[in-house]
Amino acid sequence: MRQIFRYIKPYRRKLVLVGLLYLVSTMCSLLMPYLMSSIVNDGIQAHDMGMIIRIGVLMLLLAAMALGCGIWTTRVNSKVSTGFSRDLRNSVFQKINSLSFEEYASIGTSSLLTRATHDIFNIQEASVSFVYVIVTFPVLFIGGAVLAFTSDWLLALVLVALAPLVLLIIWLVTRRMGNLWENSDKYIDMQNKVVRERLSGLRVVRSFDKELHEHRRIEFATKEMAKNIIKANVLAGVINPLSLFLLNIATIAMLYIGAVRIQSEAWLTAGDIIATVQYVALIMNGLLVLSWTFVWLPHLKVCVRRVSEVLALKGQPAEQVSGEVLSGEIKLENVSFSYGDSEQPVLQNIDIDIKNGEIVSIIGGTGSGKTTVMKLLMDFYAPTGGRISMGGRDYSTLSRETVRDNIAIALQKSMIFEGTIEENIKMGKKDASPDELERVAEIAQISDFIHSQENGYSYKLAQAGANISGGQKQRFNIARTIIKPASVYIFDDSFSALDYLTESKLRKELNRYLKGKTQIIVTQRAATAMRCDKVYVMDRGRIVGVGTHEELLSSCPIYKEIYDSQLGGDLNA
Secondary structure (H helix, E strand, O other): OHHHHOOOHHHHHHHHHHHHHHHHHHHHHHHHHHHHHHHHHHHHOOOOHHHHHHHHHHHHHHHHHHHHHHHHHHHHHHHHHHHHHHHHHHHHHHHHHHOOHHHHHHHOHHHHHHHHHHHHHHHHHHHHOHHHHHHHHHHHHHHHHHHHHHHOHHHHHHHHHHHHHHHHHHHHHHOOHHHHHHHHHHHHHHHHHHHHHHHHOHHHHHHOOOHHHHHHHHHHHHHHHHHHHHHHHHHHHHHHHHHHHHHHHHHHHHHHHHHHHHHHOOOOOHHHHHHHHHHHHHHHHHHHHHHHHHHHHHHHHHHHHHHHHHHHOOOOOOOOOOOOOOOOOEEEEEEEEOOOOOOOOOEEEEEEEEOOOOEEEEEEOOOOOHHHHHHHHOOOOOOOEEEEEEOOEEHHHOOHHHHHHOEEEEOOOOOOOOEEHHHHHOOOOOOOOHHHHHHHHHHOOOHHHHHHOOOHHHOEEOHHHOOOOHHHHHHHHHHHHHOOOOOEEEEEOOOOOOOHHHHHHHHHHHHHHOOOOEEEEEEOOHHHHOOOOEEEEEEOOEEEEEEOHHHHHHHOHHHHHHHHHHHOOOOOO
């Protein structure tokens, strides 16, 4: 909770102003019954029209003052709530961007999305009435009770009997609501997860005719979410009718008691009874404000806890250019790795020795651990066993920035961001010149496509590259990678969407451009691996073969099987 409150501190002066405005407005409301009583007692009974007009004008002025305060309060409150939620959302976004892979996986994409949108929106809605509850309820309740007792203590005793009943109803209703809101948020997370999986795997779902299965998954999440929200809202909806019912019963009781007493006690007037009834109404309004606070408090607590969990994550500091240049010599010595609490390690006893300037391929089937090795090289994760070094320096002695400054990687999934072609390529090197852009585009075999567009490098790419093909995405990804000055270049299955002719041209230009630089090519294609200086064969998280293409054909059955299945065993190196 304290993590959230610190985002309110910059607005404390405005909150004080809001509090004062609420106080003035509430005091105007408290004075109205007293003035009405004066009209009845001193004006109507005395047939003093002047008194009635004077007090009526005063009541109009108070009403206008309350209206003005209300309008001003709404404006200031809106600025505070939107500013507060903006600052909170920015901090959550920045925190998410700084998370390590372990921290990110501990919550999940779908849940982070819900917390950054739905949960923060609910906190913003609660912040609108935050000051109103703090100021209005005590003033209405305490001030109304004091004034009610000064008018007629016996009638005010009805209130004393009524208030505990309302508070009991609130307690009985809200004690179950926390779990309901907690469960509803979990199912909202599940909805986001299912929808994201559905969108990203749309082709697979249709290919395997799993649409009915996906419909059932989203239907289950939606129904469970709705069930919990409906239960919570039904419980919340009980408070107003019961409270108003008790208020009306109390009003009837007070009118009856007042009518009986006004006939026997000369000092009690109709104005006193009217004032006391209105005070009770004001007090009940205060109780209703408090009741709705308690209704939303369980949901608010859930939202605050979920957002606080994100802000409490350690994260990683923003990357800074280290300036330290290392050679392209890479070593993995007896490296093992497990994700989280997984019983089986993903990598076991990995030994890889890459000399500076070598072109090395790592080949293996899906799930063999190739991409995990790349994540370790990029320092996304630390190995659970063994050691990794670059340029003779152990990773434990290198900062994350140093490692990543010396490595350029084309990730397995080609990321294209909404923006121009130039902006996408320049993510690898912000100050790249037009000549550098043209050179890497030619190497990546994407130059013809760029010049075929009317706007050239200013051509707008859609989010996730929706307006280009898979092969074009990979080539833009490669251009962005090689424009970055680095010692090691990693291509993680970055040629899979290219035809063999395009790949051959690209690789030929790439080897010329990156001559003297270390290249690590992760692939499932034997035709890609066979022209590398050295090939590492992976299977089930282990290295099962090391050597040149010719050596592996005779010494590694798994490599020969991959080669024969893809190329028929009759293609010469």
